[in-house]
Amino acid sequence: MRAAVVESLGEIAVREVxxxxxxxxxxxxxxxxxxxxxxxxxxxxxxxxxASLPRIIGHEIAGVVERVDAETRALAVGDRVTIAPGHGCxxxxxxxxxxxxxxxxxxxxxxYASSGGFAQYIVPxxxxxxxxxxxxxxxxxxxxxxxxxxLLACCINGQERAAVGPGDRVxxxxxxxxxxxxxxxxxxxxASRVMLxxxxxxxxxxxxxxxxxxVVIQAEGDELVRRVQEETDGLGVDVxxxxxxxxxxxxxxxxxxxxxxxxxxxxxxxxxxxxITIDANRIHYxxxxxxxxxxxxxxxxxxxxxLIATGRIHASRxxxxxxxxxxxxxxxxxxxxxxxxxxxxxxxx
Numbered sequence: 001m002r003a004a005v006v007e008s009l010g011e012i013a014v015r016e017v018x019x020x021x022x023x024x025x026x027x028x029x030x031x032x033x034x035x036x037x038x039x040x041x042x043x044x045x046x047x048x049x050x051a052s053l054p055r056i057i058g059h060e061i062a063g064v065v066e067r068v069d070a071e072t073r074a075l076a077v078g079d080r081v082t083i084a085p086g087h088g089c090x091x092x093x094x095x096x097x098x099x100x101x102x103x104x105x106x107x108x109x110x111x112y113a114s115s116g117g118f119a120q121y122i123v124p125x126x127x128x129x130x131x132x133x134x135x136x137x138x139x140x141x142x143x144x145x146x147x148x149x150x151l152l153a154c155c156i157n158g159q160e161r162a163a164v165g166p167g168d169r170v171x172x173x174x175x176x177x178x179x180x181x182x183x184x185x186x187x188x189x190x191a192s193r194v195m196l197x198x199x200x201x202x203x204x205x206x207x208x209x210x211x212x213x214x215v216v217i218q219a220e221g222d223e224l225v226r227r228v229q230e231e232t233d234g235l236g237v238d239v240x241x242x243x244x245x246x247x248x249x250x251x252x253x254x255x256x257x258x259x260x261x262x263x264x265x266x267x268x269x270x271x272x273x274x275x276i277t278i279d280a281n282r283i284h285y286x287x288x289x290x291x292x293x294x295x296x297x298x299x300x301x302x303x304x305x306x307l308i309a310t311g312r313i314h315a316s317r318x319x320x321x322x323x324x325x326x327x328x329x330x331x332x333x334x335x336x337x338x339x340x341x342x343x344x345x346x347x348x349x
Contacts, residue, residue, distance in 0.1 A: 002347065003119035004328035006044050007054045014326050017056070020115065025126035027075050027134065028067035029083065032143040034117030035060035035319075036335045036343045037151065038176065043112075044332060046270075050087075050112040058118035058345070059085045059111030062137060062146040066121075072129060079136055080143070083117065083124050084150045084301050085109035086133030100131055101157065101295040118328055120347045132298025138309035144322070144344050145308055145315035148181075150296070151342075152304035152313055155181045155266075158293035159189060160300075162239050162264040166190030171228060171237040171256055173197050174244030174267065175207035177318055177342050182241050182266070183211045188312045191239075195231065197224060203338060210317045210341070221252060228256050236261055243267050247276045254278050259286045266293050318342040324349040 003017045022028050037060055043051045051057065061083040065075055075081065087109035088100025095103050107127040108114040114125045124134060137146045155178060164170060170186040172179045175198035186194045196213040198204040199220060208216045217227045228237060236258035242249050245267045253263045268274075282288050296304075307313045321343040323331040334340040 001120040002325055003056045004058075004325060004345070005054050005056055009047055009053070010045060012044060012329050012332065014328055017119070020121055020123040022067050022069055022123055023126060024069055025071045026069055026123050026129050027065045027072055029061075029063040029081060029122050029124070029134075030066050031061055031063040031117050031120060031122055031347045033062045033147045034058040034345050034347070035147040035151070036331050036340075036345065038178075038335070040111070041332060041336050045336075048112060050109065052113070056115040056119050057111045058116035059083075059109070060147045060150040061110070061117035061122065062143040063117075063122070075129070075134060080146075081134050081136055082146050082149050082301065082305065083110055083122065083128065084133040084153060085111060085295065086124075086128040086131050086298065087112075087295070088127065088131045090127055090131055095131070098297065101297055118325065118345055118347070120325070133301060135298070135302050135305060138305055141305070141309045144319055144346075146305065147344055148313075148315040148318055148342065149301055149304040149308060151177060152181055152185070152307065153296035153300040154178070154293070155185050156300040156303055157296045158182070158241065158264050158266045159185055161291045161293050162241065162262045164189045164191060164239050167192045168238040169193045169195075169232060169258075170239045170241065171195045171197065172213070173240065173242045173249045173253060174246075175200070175203045176243065178266065179241075179243035180207050180211050180318065180341065181313070182243055183207070183213050184313050185307075186239070186241075188307065195228070195237070200338070206341065220248065224252060225255050232258065235259070238262065240264070241266050245269055247273065250276050251278060254282050254288060254290065257282070257286070257288045260288065261286075262289045262291065264291055264293055319344055322346065
């Protein structure tokens with residue numbers, strides 16, 4: 001088959017590779033669409049301890065089941081499915097209690113330690129199938145729209161952790177794909193007012209046009225604090241979601257939360273610069289909660305597909321660029337250069 005392989009840091013090549021072999025408890029899927037994630041760019045440029053190179057990456061996958069192992073009961077040939085990373089072992093205390101995204105004995109996940117979706121075929125690891133990360137696509141939903149479900153599932157996890165709900169005033173920091181998705185999702189969860197901030201003028205304008213946050217703010221630091229206080233009668237917001245890999249944004253976020261507000265550190269920081277300084281007294285005296293979010297659960301991927309299929313999340317608004325497999329390097333460049341909100345690769349075009 002043809003696949004896009006990250007050969008070494010900063011080097012990707014589209015070439016012939018061996019077809020994946022069907023394994024016990026899994027399925028062979030013909031990949032119809034695989035979206036490019038910021039994590040893919042990070043692996044490509046800086047590497048990841050979970051992804052040895054060379055590696056076929058890509059984990060926002062939609063396709064069709066072509067073969068099914070005899071031990072796989074829940075899926076059938078012809079099923080249209082999405083595939084998400086899923087690294088839970090299925091046996092530790094966290095996996096057994098529905099918290100497999102923080103598994104203490106992680107297994108290979110798609111696009112990291114296991115081959116991903118920038119290829120014509122994929123066989124996900126058995127744990128990915130068993131833990132509910134291969135899910136049927138609802139009728140009428142296109143493959144490219146379904147490929148948005150993995151990112152949405154991660155956003156669902158983040159908003160569950162931050163308890164976003166009816167009446168909340170929500171501020172999203174960062175107008176990349178995840179930030180835009182948080183805007184839509186917060187509204188779908190009943191937020192009364194959703195604000196979006198971003199340093200880049202062009203990215204903020206594009207996000208405002210496509211996703212219509214109630215307030216857009218181009219500011220940072222003290223100026224951002226001032227603007228948010230103006231918009232909230234001096235109280236701050238109920239939820240701050242930091243959807244950007246920025247230490248400054250994380251430090252500022254705590255200053256933007258209202259009493260008993262919640263702050264979600266949704267975007268991770270670089271491995272070589274991952275510490276921040278916060279005012280702990282705001283947590284103590286104002287009872288502000290600080291939480292994180294990592295990956296997603298199988299049930300959240302199914303919820304994401306339903307939200308997209310019912311039109312509560314508009315998947316097509318995120319997809320700005322489309323590429324064939326041979327042009328995967330160009331897809332990476334479009335995402336890395338911030339030309340695209342989401343770029344999707346179609347391995348059979």
